[in-house]
Amino acid sequence: MQDSSRTFNSVKNISFGLISQVIQMVLGFITRTIFIKYLAVEYLGVNSLFTNIISMLSLAELGIGSAIIYSLYKPLAEKNEYEIAIILQFYKKVYVSIGSFIFFTGLLLIPFLDSIIPHKPASITEDIRLLYFIFLFNTASSYFFMYKGSLLEADQQSSITTKNTTAFLIIQNIVQIAILVLTKNFIFYLLVQLVCSLLSNYWLTRIVDKRYHFLSKHKKEKVNSSLKKLIISNTKATFYTKIGGALVNGTDNLIINYFVGLTILGKFSNYVMLTAIATNFLVIVFANVKSSIANVIVKEDKKSQGIIYDVINFSSFWFYGLGAVLMVVIMNDFITIWIGKSYILSLNVSIMIAVNFFMLGMQNAFWTFKSAYGFFEQGKYLVLLTAAINLLLSFCFGYYYGIFGVLLATAIARLVTNFWYDPYIVLKLGLQVNPKFYLFKFIKYSVLLLVSTAIIFFISQYLNFSLILNFIIKIILCLVITNGLIFLTYKNTNEFLKIKQLFSNAILVFTKKIT
Numbered sequence: 001m002q003d004s005s006r007t008f009n010s011v012k013n014i015s016f017g018l019i020s021q022v023i024q025m026v027l028g029f030i031t032r033t034i035f036i037k038y039l040a041v042e043y044l045g046v047n048s049l050f051t052n053i054i055s056m057l058s059l060a061e062l063g064i065g066s067a068i069i070y071s072l073y074k075p076l077a078e079k080n081e082y083e084i085a086i087i088l089q090f091y092k093k094v095y096v097s098i099g100s101f102i103f104f105t106g107l108l109l110i111p112f113l114d115s116i117i118p119h120k121p122a123s124i125t126e127d128i129r130l131l132y133f134i135f136l137f138n139t140a141s142s143y144f145f146m147y148k149g150s151l152l153e154a155d156q157q158s159s160i161t162t163k164n165t166t167a168f169l170i171i172q173n174i175v176q177i178a179i180l181v182l183t184k185n186f187i188f189y190l191l192v193q194l195v196c197s198l199l200s201n202y203w204l205t206r207i208v209d210k211r212y213h214f215l216s217k218h219k220k221e222k223v224n225s226s227l228k229k230l231i232i233s234n235t236k237a238t239f240y241t242k243i244g245g246a247l248v249n250g251t252d253n254l255i256i257n258y259f260v261g262l263t264i265l266g267k268f269s270n271y272v273m274l275t276a277i278a279t280n281f282l283v284i285v286f287a288n289v290k291s292s293i294a295n296v297i298v299k300e301d302k303k304s305q306g307i308i309y310d311v312i313n314f315s316s317f318w319f320y321g322l323g324a325v326l327m328v329v330i331m332n333d334f335i336t337i338w339i340g341k342s343y344i345l346s347l348n349v350s351i352m353i354a355v356n357f358f359m360l361g362m363q364n365a366f367w368t369f370k371s372a373y374g375f376f377e378q379g380k381y382l383v384l385l386t387a388a389i390n391l392l393l394s395f396c397f398g399y400y401y402g403i404f405g406v407l408l409a410t411a412i413a414r415l416v417t418n419f420w421y422d423p424y425i426v427l428k429l430g431l432q433v434n435p436k437f438y439l440f441k442f443i444k445y446s447v448l449l450l451v452s453t454a455i456i457f458f459i460s461q462y463l464n465f466s467l468i469l470n471f472i473i474k475i476i477l478c479l480v481i482t483n484g485l486i487f488l489t490y491k492n493t494n495e496f497l498k499i500k501q502l503f504s505n506a507i508l509v510f511t512k513k514i515t
Contacts, residue, residue, distance in 0.1 A: 320361025
């Protein structure tokens with residue numbers, strides 16, 4: 001009964017998440033296309049640059065979100081309403097403080113914007129400081145609401161958040177498109193995003209209050225010292241992961257802007273958007289089984305945990321590997337068809353984007369299990385080393401090789417640090433198995449993808465049709481050859497057979513629940 005409930009919640013959350021992502025993808029392409037048509041490419045650069053700056057300010061979050069979600073797993077499983085309520089109250093106080101800190105700290109950066117953008121493009125007529133302020137306020141204000149959404153995530157009810165977010169996103173994109181066409185005003189465009197974000201967060205808060213009515217009964221209660229101590233301890237550990245991740249992922253655009261300027265950064269942002277779409281599709285699948293994994297870890301033995309791990313690791317390889325092959329083969333063709341040849345970057349940029357995408361995807365299983373096990377202390381300093389290596393190599397490689405160099409630096413920094421350490425911790429301490437088997441599997445996975453990509457490129461050089469027809473044929477080649485090699489290589493393995501079984505069971509359980 002417990003297994004079927006976990007399966008149903010996971011399938012439901014994934015289904016709503018995928019539908020939402022399709023809607024967001026379609027709306028995102030339409031809005032971005034109109035954005036490029038009516039506004040200069042430098043606005044895309046400003047958008048990416050300020051997003052990175054704000055993400056750096058969000059370091060103030062300290063990773064407390066992960067620590068508190070982890071602390072909710074047990075009381076939710078035990079239906080301990082009192083403990084759930086006091087954890088949420090503690091979470092609220094912390095996040096209100098964080099939101100305020102981000103806002104006022106962000107204001108201190110305003111006098112330095114001229115140094116960050118020393119040569120403001122003539123195409124940008126608005127005051128840079130005003131644009132930055134809107135970005136800042138939008139991000140800071142979200143912290144006053146997001147704590148209640150975390151309760152839904154921990155309770156395997158993220159489909160509620162998805163439906164709410166999607167509804168307001170549809171409204172936001174429709175209004176933004178109208179604003180661009182009618183006024184070509186970037187400030188109005190940003191204000192629409194701000195208003196819709198505030199309304200979405202407020203409405204989600206009302207939904208949570210109604211669904212978890214017991215929260216209001218314990219508003220004046222305080223979290224006990226032992227639980228508070230545990231949360232603070234886990235938060236301290238996740239802080240290093242948070243700051244390291246931000247320095248690795250959040251500085252690329254700043255460095256790219258420094259070396260090549262807003263125009264190239266604007267073009268690169270289109271590649272980032274395409275990568276984000278692929279990532280978001282896959283994150284939906286894996287994020288929505290995170291709570292189920294935590295449930296398994298709390299209630300099941302190591303053998304059951306190992307089976308789930310094998311399935312997630314193999315699924316990560318399959319989905320992220322296929323995505324990486326598609327990025328290398330068709331990304332530039334897609335950009336050309338979508339917005340024109342003048343917006344494409346060199347093939348080596350697509351290759352490095354795909355490499356980083358695959359590396360992050362392969363770490364997905366380990367991050368999910370590491371968080372579910374509560375291994376916040378292990379490797380907390382290593383991410384700082386990752387960040388230091390990334391920054392040093394990014395400036396060195398970025399100077400000589402531009403965007404390619406910055407992306408190569410990120411891949412190398414990950415490879416020599418947490419890319420091998422996180423698997424070691426999860427396998428050795430959590431699942432208690434020999435980590436060398438993971439290494440052999442990863443090498444085999446990588447070789448298969450390289451062979452697949454080489455075959456596709458070899459065949460593609462003989463395609464002499466129109467750009468669109470070549471594009472379609474390349475997609476078919478990626479799907480058939482990559483999936484075919486994976487099927488032939490792994491069709492008799494335990495992982496593949498288990499995925500087949502879980503997929504069949506999920507359909508059966510979901511069908512019974514809705515009929």
